[in-house]
Amino acid sequence: MKTNAQAVVIGGGVIGCSILYHLTKLGWTDVVLLERDELTSGSTWHAAANIHGLHDNNNITRIQNYTMDLYKALEAETGQGCGVFQPGSLYLAQTEAREHQLRLQAAKAKYYGLNFHEISRDEAERLHPLVNFDGIRCIMFEPSGGNVDPSGVTNAYAVGARQRGAEIHRFTPVTATEQQPDGTWIVRTPKGDIRTDWVVNAAGLWGREVAALAGITLPLQPTEHQYFVTETIQAIADMDRRLPSVADRDGEYYLRQEGKGLLIGAYERDMRFWAEEGTPLDFAHDLFPDDLGRIEENMMRAIDRVPAVGEAGIKRVINGPMIWSPDANVLYGPHPDLKNYFCCNGIIPGFSQSGGMGLMAAQWIVEGESQYDMFAWDVARFGEWADKAFTKARVRDQYANRFKIHFPNEERAAGRPVRTRPVYETQKAMGAVFGLNYGWEHPLWFADTPGTTDTNGFTRQNWWGPVGDECRMLRDRAGIIDISNFAKYRVTGAGASDWLDAVFANRMPKAVGRSCLTPLIGVRGGIAGDFTVTKLGEEDFLIVGSGMAERYHKRFFDAVARPETVRFEGRTEAMCGFNVAGPQSRALLQGLTDASLATADFPFMRSAQITLAGVEVVAIRVSFTGDLGWELHCRTEDQAALYTALLEAGKSIGVGPVGSRALMSLRVEKGYGSWSREYSPEYWPQETGFAPLIKMDKEFLNKAAYAALMDRAPRETLSMVEVLDVKDADATGGEPIFLPDGKPVGRVTSGAYGYSVGKSLALAYLRGVAPGTEVEVMILGRPHRGVVLARPPFDPGGERLRA
Numbered sequence: 001m002k003t004n005a006q007a008v009v010i011g012g013g014v015i016g017c018s019i020l021y022h023l024t025k026l027g028w029t030d031v032v033l034l035e036r037d038e039l040t041s042g043s044t045w046h047a048a049a050n051i052h053g054l055h056d057n058n059n060i061t062r063i064q065n066y067t068m069d070l071y072k073a074l075e076a077e078t079g080q081g082c083g084v085f086q087p088g089s090l091y092l093a094q095t096e097a098r099e100h101q102l103r104l105q106a107a108k109a110k111y112y113g114l115n116f117h118e119i120s121r122d123e124a125e126r127l128h129p130l131v132n133f134d135g136i137r138c139i140m141f142e143p144s145g146g147n148v149d150p151s152g153v154t155n156a157y158a159v160g161a162r163q164r165g166a167e168i169h170r171f172t173p174v175t176a177t178e179q180q181p182d183g184t185w186i187v188r189t190p191k192g193d194i195r196t197d198w199v200v201n202a203a204g205l206w207g208r209e210v211a212a213l214a215g216i217t218l219p220l221q222p223t224e225h226q227y228f229v230t231e232t233i234q235a236i237a238d239m240d241r242r243l244p245s246v247a248d249r250d251g252e253y254y255l256r257q258e259g260k261g262l263l264i265g266a267y268e269r270d271m272r273f274w275a276e277e278g279t280p281l282d283f284a285h286d287l288f289p290d291d292l293g294r295i296e297e298n299m300m301r302a303i304d305r306v307p308a309v310g311e312a313g314i315k316r317v318i319n320g321p322m323i324w325s326p327d328a329n330v331l332y333g334p335h336p337d338l339k340n341y342f343c344c345n346g347i348i349p350g351f352s353q354s355g356g357m358g359l360m361a362a363q364w365i366v367e368g369e370s371q372y373d374m375f376a377w378d379v380a381r382f383g384e385w386a387d388k389a390f391t392k393a394r395v396r397d398q399y400a401n402r403f404k405i406h407f408p409n410e411e412r413a414a415g416r417p418v419r420t421r422p423v424y425e426t427q428k429a430m431g432a433v434f435g436l437n438y439g440w441e442h443p444l445w446f447a448d449t450p451g452t453t454d455t456n457g458f459t460r461q462n463w464w465g466p467v468g469d470e471c472r473m474l475r476d477r478a479g480i481i482d483i484s485n486f487a488k489y490r491v492t493g494a495g496a497s498d499w500l501d502a503v504f505a506n507r508m509p510k511a512v513g514r515s516c517l518t519p520l521i522g523v524r525g526g527i528a529g530d531f532t533v534t535k536l537g538e539e540d541f542l543i544v545g546s547g548m549a550e551r552y553h554k555r556f557f558d559a560v561a562r563p564e565t566v567r568f569e570g571r572t573e574a575m576c577g578f579n580v581a582g583p584q585s586r587a588l589l590q591g592l593t594d595a596s597l598a599t600a601d602f603p604f605m606r607s608a609q610i611t612l613a614g615v616e617v618v619a620i621r622v623s624f625t626g627d628l629g630w631e632l633h634c635r636t637e638d639q640a641a642l643y644t645a646l647l648e649a650g651k652s653i654g655v656g657p658v659g660s661r662a663l664m665s666l667r668v669e670k671g672y673g674s675w676s677r678e679y680s681p682e683y684w685p686q687e688t689g690f691a692p693l694i695k696m697d698k699e700f701l702n703k704a705a706y707a708a709l710m711d712r713a714p715r716e717t718l719s720m721v722e723v724l725d726v727k728d729a730d731a732t733g734g735e736p737i738f739l740p741d742g743k744p745v746g747r748v749t750s751g752a753y754g755y756s757v758g759k760s761l762a763l764a765y766l767r768g769v770a771p772g773t774e775v776e777v778m779i780l781g782r783p784h785r786g787v788v789l790a791r792p793p794f795d796p797g798g799e800r801l802r803a
Helices: 014-025 058-078 096-112 121-127 150-163 204-213 292-305 350-367 388-400 424-429 464-476 496-503 550-558 585-590 636-651 660-670 703-707
Strands: 004-010 031-034 089-093 138-142 167-169 176-179 185-189 192-201 221-230 245-248 253-258 261-266 314-324 331-334 341-345 432-437 440-446 479-482 487-492 515-521 527-537 540-545 567-570 575-581 607-612 615-620 629-635 656-658 717-723 736-738 744-754 759-766 774-779 782-789
Touching: 004 014, 004 185, 014 031, 014 150, 014 341, 014 350, 031 150, 058 096, 058 150, 058 350, 089 096, 096 138, 096 736, 096 744, 096 774, 121 138, 150 167, 150 350, 176 204, 192 204, 192 350, 204 314, 204 341, 221 292, 221 388, 245 292, 253 292, 261 292, 314 388, 331 350, 341 350, 424 432, 424 440, 424 636, 440 464, 440 656, 440 660, 464 479, 464 656, 464 660, 479 636, 479 660, 487 496, 487 550, 496 540, 515 703, 527 550, 527 607, 527 615, 540 629, 575 585, 575 636, 585 629, 585 636, 615 636, 629 636, 636 656, 660 744, 660 759, 717 744, 717 774, 744 774, 759 774
Parallel strands: 004 031, 004 192, 031 167, 089 245, 192 341, 479 656
Antiparallel strands: 089 138, 176 185, 185 192, 221 261, 221 314, 245 253, 253 261, 331 341, 432 440, 479 575, 487 540, 487 567, 515 527, 527 540, 575 629, 607 615, 615 629, 717 759, 717 782, 736 744, 736 774, 744 759, 774 782
16 A cells, blocks of 8 residues: 555545546545445445435536546446436426526526427427326426446446556554655554545535544534335336436425336435444444335325336335435535645535535645635635534424425525524524524515524515515615624734735735735635735734635635744634614714714725714725715624614614615626625636736735736626516526527626616626627526626715715
């Protein structure tokens, strides 16, 4: 066994073998995989192994289609069969909401050049004569859908990796992973130790245990999962072709052909956790006792849809474990608290995603960043707040509602609240409906009746009207927005300015009381983040950024060596904040402070440390609403006093609280982008409008990567579209945009109704279209006429912002 390697992959399931294979494809041949038992042991071997290409997340759709295309190429390359069956998949919609979802996915498929389209009932009956299509509103067909052989695929990855020089050692458990002072790792096994640059935790059911060897905790929880296979069904035996699989997600089961019978699986409401205190080390190719009574309701719905299921005997039952993250997405990426420790854990649709996941992981390890923005999977999206209780509550909800639609703007209540601010109960009593942002509860909107919850759907919901009232209040008078969930950092000490200049692409403020907006450049030259940096004093800076990306951005801050004299401190928990914005915001605040807020004394993008209603705050003349306003940042222990004072001062002029749903509308009608929607490492600065903020006469993180692309023409440009044919739905993000002749020209990143301008709006990345061009925005999967705007409809000249 090697004693040195570029990377050691721990775990011989389909994901570990895929990562190993893709590392070798990218040129890292000095790599090793260690498996404690046999390849595929754990969850891989008993998986149903269905494959499908479409996902609500556009980038996950891309990698799932890469995976499906890879399998046959992998067979040809390695000579190892993958057992690929692709008779197609039928997707059924019983409800209007499911129809909206499927039509939107069909529109995305058209945009990306994928084959996923609507078919008639007659065509569906020809494809699958055993299905009763009564009550079905819409049927979509994916010709490439199907299933693969779990062992075949895993071994094909293994063969391909070995052919390029990788080593695979079975029956070689890892007993320790120890990071060395130089950043390398020692991986210890009973067969010897390996020194490596990278450790990859792809340990499946043992992901928690392997993480613990490195001193970290991952939010993971295994569950039981059942499916069964019927005896031979004569109608299938008599057919000369394979039947397509059936995705009847409203029925809460999945169904496909297996041999001459059918395989039916379900995610039942009466779910079971397993191995809550740790996965047994002697577990391998084991199963649990059958318990079909738990999925009886799902089985009956499957029988109603495919009566032949009820007439066939059961050949075998598989009840095996799978391991989940709190949101059912993989925990993927370098762990923010460790150097060169890569996680790839908690994968559910592993055979639909294995190839793309392996490629993205290998790109990040070898090249420093994956080609697609995969923040939806990033392990950094969870912090220590995602404890065992939260993880179990969320996993229970995810499992029991596996086939429930994840609607735009949906906020699920399981496991909450986790983290709250001092004013939480006050806001709750005022009717606040809360959302979750990196563990924090924050107000989405304010209802007339405390205890109101969101309704969910693709169309306008119960919050649409109240959010409009909040927007109009702010635009007409003023509003008070809780921005405590924004990430905040304090950088102090000799050399702080120079260090920040080495991190960020813009030049740091030179004068006390000045602020700047600055991008953070990714490894490939794209936008990894956007921040407001304020100079509070000599070598004393406050940085404000995206709250949900706090742990993600830690990697970038850690990438630039920090002098011992410079202190970097996360202040998100220690500080809270409010944005008071609107034409009367100055008058409201001026009555609470002796400091002059007049434009001449406190212009746009300036700051001051002032006392407001007896509370010391950092006041920054900036507002994400695009209106006149101030951000007010205070100590957490002062939040309640400040909030009470602001609300009391606002009463006399008809000013009250405003939630983040209104903030979304306000910033969209102003044309402001936000991180993870308009800004991500995939987008170049010249595509986002950030290029003027980049100062090439200084050194900064990943400057060379940006320099290599700065003179290239934008592939697409951040633009604004007014949707003209609107009835009861607005764009939310992800909708494709076409020209009237059907040519794809872009996609929506954010959408909202602009209440103060009376327009349904979308921010979108577009290519080859000029202002005034008519387009079609695929809201609800159907074309809605729109026009590209030259300027944002609200305050395009910035007069109110700078008033």
